[in-house]
Amino acid sequence: MRVTLQNAASFSEVIGIVSELVSEIKIKLTMQGLQIAAIDPTNAAMLLYKLPASAFSHYEVDEEEDIGLSLDDFKQVLKRGKQESLSLETKDGKLFVNFGEQKKNFVLSLMDIEGEDRKEPELKFATTLKIESSKLQEAVEDCGIIADSVLLSLGERGFTLNARSSLHSAAIRILSEPYKGEIKSRYSLDYLQKMVKASKLSPEVKVQFSDDYPLKLHYISPEKAELSFILAPRVETD
Amino acid sequence: MRVTLQNAASFSEVIGIVSELVSEIKIKLTMQGLQIAAIDPTNAAMLLYKLPASAFSHYEVDEEEDIGLSLDDFKQVLKRGKQESLSLETKDGKLFVNFGEQKKNFVLSLMDIEGEDRKEPELKFATTLKIESSKLQEAVEDCGIIADSVLLSLGERGFTLNARSSLHSAAIRILSEPYKGEIKSRYSLDYLQKMVKASKLSPEVKVQFSDDYPLKLHYISPEKAELSFILAPRVETD
Amino acid sequence: MRVTLQNAASFSEVIGIVSELVSEIKIKLTMQGLQIAAIDPTNAAMLLYKLPASAFSHYEVDEEEDIGLSLDDFKQVLKRGKQESLSLETKDGKLFVNFGEQKKNFVLSLMDIEGEDRKEPELKFATTLKIESSKLQEAVEDCGIIADSVLLSLGERGFTLNARSSLHSAAIRILSEPYKGEIKSRYSLDYLQKMVKASKLSPEVKVQFSDDYPLKLHYISPEKAELSFILAPRVETD
Numbered sequence: 001m002r003v004t005l006q007n008a009a010s011f012s013e014v015i016g017i018v019s020e021l022v023s024e025i026k027i028k029l030t031m032q033g034l035q036i037a038a039i040d041p042t043n044a045a046m047l048l049y050k051l052p053a054s055a056f057s058h059y060e061v062d063e064e065e066d067i068g069l070s071l072d073d074f075k076q077v078l079k080r081g082k083q084e085s086l087s088l089e090t091k092d093g094k095l096f097v098n099f100g101e102q103k104k105n106f107v108l109s110l111m112d113i114e115g116e117d118r119k120e121p122e123l124k125f126a127t128t129l130k131i132e133s134s135k136l137q138e139a140v141e142d143c144g145i146i147a148d149s150v151l152l153s154l155g156e157r158g159f160t161l162n163a164r165s166s167l168h169s170a171a172i173r174i175l176s177e178p179y180k181g182e183i184k185s186r187y188s189l190d191y192l193q194k195m196v197k198a199s200k201l202s203p204e205v206k207v208q209f210s211d212d213y214p215l216k217l218h219y220i221s222p223e224k225a226e227l228s229f230i231l232a233p234r235v236e237t238d
Numbered sequence: 239m240r241v242t243l244q245n246a247a248s249f250s251e252v253i254g255i256v257s258e259l260v261s262e263i264k265i266k267l268t269m270q271g272l273q274i275a276a277i278d279p280t281n282a283a284m285l286l287y288k289l290p291a292s293a294f295s296h297y298e299v300d301e302e303e304d305i306g307l308s309l310d311d312f313k314q315v316l317k318r319g320k321q322e323s324l325s326l327e328t329k330d331g332k333l334f335v336n337f338g339e340q341k342k343n344f345v346l347s348l349m350d351i352e353g354e355d356r357k358e359p360e361l362k363f364a365t366t367l368k369i370e371s372s373k374l375q376e377a378v379e380d381c382g383i384i385a386d387s388v389l390l391s392l393g394e395r396g397f398t399l400n401a402r403s404s405l406h407s408a409a410i411r412i413l414s415e416p417y418k419g420e421i422k423s424r425y426s427l428d429y430l431q432k433m434v435k436a437s438k439l440s441p442e443v444k445v446q447f448s449d450d451y452p453l454k455l456h457y458i459s460p461e462k463a464e465l466s467f468i469l470a471p472r473v474e475t476d
Numbered sequence: 477m478r479v480t481l482q483n484a485a486s487f488s489e490v491i492g493i494v495s496e497l498v499s500e501i502k503i504k505l506t507m508q509g510l511q512i513a514a515i516d517p518t519n520a521a522m523l524l525y526k527l528p529a530s531a532f533s534h535y536e537v538d539e540e541e542d543i544g545l546s547l548d549d550f551k552q553v554l555k556r557g558k559q560e561s562l563s564l565e566t567k568d569g570k571l572f573v574n575f576g577e578q579k580k581n582f583v584l585s586l587m588d589i590e591g592e593d594r595k596e597p598e599l600k601f602a603t604t605l606k607i608e609s610s611k612l613q614e615a616v617e618d619c620g621i622i623a624d625s626v627l628l629s630l631g632e633r634g635f636t637l638n639a640r641s642s643l644h645s646a647a648i649r650i651l652s653e654p655y656k657g658e659i660k661s662r663y664s665l666d667y668l669q670k671m672v673k674a675s676k677l678s679p680e681v682k683v684q685f686s687d688d689y690p691l692k693l694h695y696i697s698p699e700k701a702e703l704s705f706i707l708a709p710r711v712e713t714d
Contacts (some may be wrong), residue, residue: 001516073644076621080614098305103617109643142342145314167347168311173340376556382582383552405551411578425646 001029001065001090004058007098008086012078013200014227017104019071020194021047025065026113026222033059037118043189045191046230048120055223057085067095068113077106105131121230123213123216125208126183131174133199133219136207139172140192146170149190152209155182159207163189186234195229239303240266242296246324246337250316251438252287252465258432261284264301264351265305265421271297275356283429283466286358290321293461295323306351313345342366361454361467363446364421365392369412371437371457375447377410378430382406387472388427390447393420399443401427423447424472433467477505477541477566480534484562484575489676490525490555490703495547496670502589503543509535513594521667522706524596531699533561544589553582564581585683599686600691602659603630603699607650609675609695612683614647616668622646625710626665628685631658635683639665656689661685662710678703 005011012038018025021040028035033056036049053059067090078086078099086101090110097106143150143163147170151162159175198219199205206218212233219227243249251272259278266273271290277283290407291297291413315335316324322338328348381388381401385408387398397413407438436457437443444456448470457465478567483489485509491604497516504511509532529535538650553573560576566586585630599700604640619626619639623646627638635651674680682694688709695703 008250035531075648076443080618080621104615104649105647106618106622107645107647142318142344145318168315170315171343171344171345188443377580380582383556384582406553407583408553409581409583411580466582 001035001061002058002087003029003056003060003089004085004087005055006043006085007083008078008081010201010221010223010225011051011076011084011086012075012081014198014225015071015075017194017197017227018047018049019075020073020197021045021191024111024113025069027069028117028213029061029065031064031065033063037120039118040191044232045195046118046120047167048228048230050226052224055225058087064228065090066113069108070109070111071094072170073108077108078142080104080106094150098129120228123208123214123230124210125213126214127179127208129154129159129207130173131159131205131207133202133205134198135174136205137196137199138190139174139199140196142172142187143170144193148189150185150192151184152207152215153182153184154179155184183209183211183233185212185215186236187215187231188234191229191231192203198227201225239299239306239327240296241267241272241298241327242292242323243278243293244323244326245321246319247314247318247321247462248439248459248463249289250313250319251311252436252463253309254436254461255432255465256285256287257436259283259429262349262351263307264307265307267303267305268297269299269302275358277356278429282426283433284356284358284469285462286452286466286468288464290462293463301310304351306349307333308349315346318342318344318462322462326448331422333467338345341470357404358466359452361446361452361468362448363451364419364448365399365446367392367413369397369443369445371434371440371443373412374443374455375414375434375437378427378434378440381408382427382431386427387424388430389422389424390445390453391422392417393421393422421449422445423450423453424454424474426472427468429467433469434464436467457476477537478534479505479510479532479565479644480561480563481531481534482551482561483559484554484557485559486677486697486699487527487562488551488557490674490701491547491551491554493670493673493703494523494525495551496673497667499547499713500546500587500589501545501550502593503536503544503545504593507537507540507543513596517596520708521662521671522594524704524706526702528700531701534563539626541566542589544587545571545584546587549584553584553607556580560612563610564683570651586696593712596704597690597705599684599690600686601649601686601689601692602686603655605630605651605683607635607683609672609678609681611650612693613672614674615650616665616672618648619646620665623710624665625662626668627660627662628683628691630655630656631660643666659685659687661691662687662712663691663707664710666682667705667707671707674703 005109020036033052036101038081081099089096095108147163161172162172204217208216215231217229260276274287319337325336327334333346349392385401399410401408439459440457453469455467498514509528521623557575563574565572569585623639632654637648639646678695684692691707693705
């Protein structure tokens with residue numbers, strides 16, 4: 001297979017974000033496009049990335065192919081590309097990474113990544129919010145200085161993030177429209193801080209959650225790349 | 239009480255500078271304005287900050303109030319504000335810090351800060367110089383690469399900073415006008431390096447000192463905030 | 477002697493680069509200009525710097541003089557100068573470093589640097605290439621993420637840098653014109669990464685090498701300063 005992106009920057013960003021959750025990935029190339037599905041070692045967080053064939057300037061995939069990679073190495077190589085075009089090609093158990101019309105050619109050994117394919121779980125959410133992605137990122141960072149978990153709540157006071165330590169607390173309101181009813185769920189800030197870095201990819205994020213239920217963040221970039229995160233709730237045991 | 243500043247940035251800078259000298263403060267709110275007086279643990283340096291009621295867009299203080307705070311926490315919270323408006327409100331032994339029309343709300347536990355109120359000592363200086371604050375900052379940093387103390391001197395050669403180690407020395411002239419007579423005093427560069435960071439607040443600084451006598455640096459910001467430092471001399475014992 | 481440069485920035489850059497290879501230097505001042513020759517402790521790399529008398533706005537050297545300096549101290553002092561003019565003057569075993577019309581005056585103790593003068597070895601190279609210095613720097617950094625040595629080769633495929641680890645490899649082509657014959661030599665990336673920082677001095681670099689033979693990089697700045705590096709090859713023993 002051989003595929004080319006006109007500009008490597010955004011793909012490189014995604015691989016950087018993925019590398020904070022897992023150390024190895026399987027990139028799947030199908031006729032429809034490129035896909036990454038990864039679950040962090042503690043099983044608390046899942047990441048799904050889809051880049052449709054139409055986002056590539058050249059897309060030549062004759063049969064479905066899995067590319068197993070160490071992310072540390074791949075991330076470092078992608079950083080060398082900047083705004084240049086990026087071609088990926090597999091041959092003889094290796095991945096050829098070319099930047100800018102073959103001037104820079106990196107060859108990475110492929111890895112066998114064990115385990116079955118990760119499928120997105122079927123989830124039913126009580127609500128779907130559309131939010132400025134930079135506002136969500138800022139609010140998550142605001143809460144990160146107070147505690148290691150955050151309570152998302154949607155209710156009369158709109159959509160709010162609450163963090164509390166033994167001494168201090170923070171309440172950040174992102175949406176002000178009141179909501180009939182009340183939905184609340186707590187999540188780890190450590191994971192959220194890694195996930196909201198995806199705000200570079202898209203000005204808007206779709207936020208879905210329910211009471212004590214997983215959270216889904218869904219970013220769609222202008223070139224139709226989709227990056228989703230699913231994060232397990234942190235249920236308090238009193 | 240409840241007070242509001244239109245722009246949190248400069249207050250946040252001051253709290254950052256204070257936090258390099260002490261770890262806790264008592265902020266005093268009177269009818270006239272906000273005041274901070276702090277003395278570093280070794281008693282070598284004192285800091286005084288005054289923000290008049292007129293600098294606030296809203297100033298509601300019914301009776302004098304002391305707000306005791308851990309600076310590490312307060313500094314981190316203020317950094318989350320950037321150029322937004324900042325409201326401070328006390329209730330039930332807590333400080334409510336709101337940015338930008340209540341969208342971000344932090345609640346900090348107040349502390350009991352022991353000890354009597356710090357008063358500015360009455361000092362008589364032999365001279366008062368007005369200096370570009372960035373020039374003083376640069377000269378202090380120049381001397382910092384040579385030694386850990388600096389000799390300020392005013393005399394025939396103008397106003398000069400001198401630093402000397404066993405091997406090297408530095409002489410930085412800030413003012414060139416000759417002065418009749420001679421004034422000399424030595425101060426710790428460690429403290430000075432922290433104090434001159436206040437040059438962000440004001441383009442000019444008033445420098446006052448005498449022979450082997452404390453130094454006073456006095457910064458007045460455009461919005462009439464006053465930040466002063468008093469630093470004990472370092473008297474050489476041969 | 478007393479010499480003055482109108483702008484200290486580029487000289488400060490050079491001293492910064494020199495300080496990564498050696499910890500002490502002997503700066504030689506002759507009627508013709510300023511010279512530095514330094515060899516790193518392992519004898520693998522040599523640096524030569526020449527700044528002609530004409531590059532100085534004032535050049536007063538009555539007899540040849542050697543100035544021995546600790547580079548850590550000298551580098552720190554030069555950084556304090558930025559875009560100002562720089563005067564160097566020796567007197568009584570000391571070096572007087574003045575910035576901006578005597579306003580900043582640093583005095584550094586001189587050191588006795590032992591050993592005979594370093595002369596540039598006479599080398600005959602098979603080829604001389606002229607390359608954009610930023611391209612060489614980028615290619616060296618590209619290879620640095622893969623391995624600790626790089627194979628330079630000039631042949632049918634032009635001028636290429638190749639790096640290889642047990643798992644991955646990189647091939648960066650800098651010039652595309654084919655060359656009749658083939659020249660190959662391997663060098664340490666650790667040294668090259670330090671040397672290519674000189675690309676700040678000049679948009680172009682002259683690259684000279686031969687089969688399993690030293691490499692010479694030669695930078696000439698707009699003000700006719702010449703900075704050359706000679707690097708021993710790394711010969712593989714199988």
